Amino acid sequence: MEINYQSNFKLNKTEKKFLRKQIKARHTLLRHEGIEAVSYATQSLVVANGGLGNGMSRKQLLPVLEKCGLVEALLMPPNKPYSFVRYKTTEESRNAYASLNGKEIVDDLGQKVILYLNFVERAQWKELGHQALPPGLTVVEEIISSEDEKMLLESINWTEDLDNQNFQKSLKHRRVKHFGYEFHYENNNVDKDKPLPEGLPDICDSFLEKWLAEGYIKCRPDQLTINQYEPGQGIPAHIDTHSAFEDEIISLSLGSEVVMDFKHPDGITVQVMLPRRSLLVMTGESRYLWTHGITPRKFDTVQASEDYKSGIITSDIGDLTLRKRGIRTSFTFRKVRHMPCTCNYSLVCNSQRKETPPSFPESDKEASQLEQEYVHQVYEEIAGHFSSTRHTPWPHIVAFLKALPDGSIVADIGCGNGKYLGINKEFYMIGCDRSKNLVDICRERQFQAFVCDALAVPVRSGSCDACISIAVIHHFATAERRVAALREIVRLLRPGGKALIYVWAMEQEHNNQKSKYLRENRISQEKKEEIKCDKSTQGLLEQKSDIGSQNSASSVLSIDYIQEKESSSKTVTNSELPIHTNRTSFHSQDVLVPWHLKTKTGKNKPVEPFGSVGSCDPSPVFHRYYHVFRDGELEATCQTLSNVIILQSYYDQGNWCIILQKV
Incomplete structure (x- = not known):
């Protein structure tokens, strides 16, 4: 029995709608999971919407499948919204395809879902390696x-x-x-x-x-x-x-x-x-x-x-x-x-580790360690509080997404709590983030998201129509790693695909526009005196005020702009990173930005270009590493990529922004 997906001119409106959704499920599985359906009957079927990842248990699904024939195997991969069923005969499988496609079933959460089935030659999934209990x-x-x-x-x-x-x-x-x-x-x-x-x-x-x-x-x-x-x-x-x-x-x-x-x-x-x-x-x-x-x-x-x-x-x-x-x-x-x-x-171990401020990284290994401690671990700790401050999408980013055609495959690299993942319901949108706790928040909000490093995204090359990367690239600690992160985003794009990149700007005032980060500086006189008296922090800021980007100095970039900036910057080795004073202008490109973790609801909401800077109430303080970009630096970095053109660059509320197109 061959299935003709094109002969839908004889179908009524309801049947056409169902067929569109079945084909959509088929393409989604192929693009995101590499599961290829076939147009002829086999013993095996993939069941979209019938998986552990969307609240369907074996106890709920198996009896429904068994009504159509003898089930030899029901394979349910962990955390996936689909499963595989293999019947004893092709005839039984064909019966299930005809009977259950479009069938409404109640999952374990009491919610109604519609099953969409497609024939497959074989079940495909990634197996976990052998695991043992952690030692001890x-x-x-x-x-x-x-x-x-x-x-x-x-x-x-x-x-x-x-x-x-x-x-x-x-x-x-x-x-x-x-x-x-x-x-x-x-x-x-x-x-x-x-x-x-x-x-x-x-x-x-x-x-x-x-x-x-x-x-x-x-x-x-x-x-x-x-x-x-x-x-x-x-x-x-x-x-x-x-x-x-x-x-x-x-x-x-x-x-x-x-x-x-x-x-x-x-x-x-x-x-x-x-x-x-x-x-x-x-x-x-x-x-x-x-x-x-x-x-x-x-x-x-x-x-x-x-x-x-x-x-x-x-x-x-x-x-x-x-x-x-x-x-x-x-x-x-x-x-x-x-x-x-x-x-x-x-x-x-906090008893044995020397609590000294981190230094500018001098190798890729040091940069990775710096990011692990002052980016990855921090976001795991502050994920809940961070998410509570991330609820309003930015207009320019929304405009970029809404300008994309319906049906676009869009990846949000560094999606945080997923506030952009639900902008357009007509997209196939997926997010990834290095923080498991933030990804868990995305999943609670019913968004598709997974944990990964932005330098190695497990998505096939050329599979995305568009990518966004909002407030991510500035967390990489060397110029080489920032270029690698951009290159990875471009790898995901199909030819003609577009990417929108946002990074923090060193210039918090630009063309008479003062960023919200500075505009909402409401530090009291008492707090000003406290900052003034903080000689250690102030001294660090003064020492670093003319440093520029140490990372750029060790970069392999050959752009004239960066060479010019390097020639005017001091070479600094074994130098401690300065701690930025919240809601003030940046005095150095490579800084640690404090985050005051709130343990109770407060009146003062934290404000920063794209991340919270905390408040004045006593609370645990975490420091995140940032490389804030100078005017022109993001464009110069992108120009080192051979297969992109810059469609637009602009300044938005304390961020340098760029739209790239893959050629």
Whole structure:
């Protein structure tokens, strides 16, 4: 049976609409996933909208498919909005194609979705490599009985915390109680000089003694944090501060299971199932080097096997399904450390690492390390607060996107919280960002986004009609890396495709236009005096006021403009990067810009060219690396690319902007 997609002139209006959507699903799978449908019947079908990534579990989908014939395999790749089904015979597959195409089905979230099926020669997906639990991590199942679980849950008095200011300040969306010492979420630490009046609850004594006697734990904890998670709630990826607690951190899961994500600095992510009534024990590498967190969502991807309880969520896509989260309560025990940490991970240990300001990078390796610490890690920490300040799309960017023809394939490289991903519903738009926490926010907003480095985007060359890169290129620490990032964007474009690039401008006043960044400078006289008296920061600014771009000085660029700028710049080696004073003009091109992480709602909203600069209230401060571009520098950098022409360059609210076209 050959399917003629062209003979739709005999179809009615509803059938034509369905056929268009089926063809659209087919092309989307080909462009974004490399899944190629065929125009003749086979035993295998790809089911668009029927995947774990859009809320469809194996339990919901399999019975629907089995009504059409004997299903030999249902393959559901993790986090993908499609699945593959293989029938015993081609006739059964053909029956499913005819019966289920356009069929409305209810997913596990209770939402109606329409299935679109296409024949494929074979199922295609990327398999994960073999994974093991992070070193030092142990999960002990059924560590307590169901009766003990009930007793522990009933012992928690949540009502007494309704007026607790610490609870209101630190956790707006989750109930929490502290014993022994209060755990401070803004810095993952405790105040060792301020123990709480009462120690750990007496009800915990017998359990701790038993775990010590049986060798599950090696020391008796003196701090306890109890968290209660509703379905859809999570906790950001983090490492408990080395200097705050001893090696062993344990967590008891009650009420419901959950999947916890562990991530190595190299980017390896391992998903670990924590069953109800299990004990998680983190020591060594898993405690000191790997981050751990819980992604906010209402369903987890888990193994479907009846005998599967805990451990790694594998890549066996023939055995994955969705499981709805319940209310989970965790008892996390720690022992407060009173001596400096002497672990074997000195590069990430706050007790052993020397807190000196970073210097201008002199190699690609140093530049990568600088970006890792002062860009990537910072955005992971501030993702939630950062997203709350990113809600209004900029008019010029919206105009660029809306001028593109319907059906365009558009990539947002460095998409942040995805505020541009939903501008035009007629686009096939996908975003990527280096921050997992920002990508998670995109996914919560039902946008297509994935985690990757802007220097290596896993999208096929020439597959995009347009790309945007808003406030990203200025985070790369050398001229060579900035050129490489631009080259990667151009690689994604088809011939004739366009790219819009925004970077921070060193000139915050241009052609009588003062940027919003400077216009909203409302620093009080008291604050001015404070800044004036900050001799260390002021001295750094004065020393760097005539430096220019050290990175450009080491660049391989041969543009006359850059050579001219280099000749007037001082060569600086082993020099500390200056810390920029918020809401003031830039005095150096390579700077650290402070971000004051707000822990509660405040009246003063942070303002900057494209990123928040924080406020005057006491709060954790993170520093992000920026290379702010001089007038003409972005054009000169783009001119080093051999296969683009510059269609337009302009200044917009403290940013240098350029539109490129691939030739």
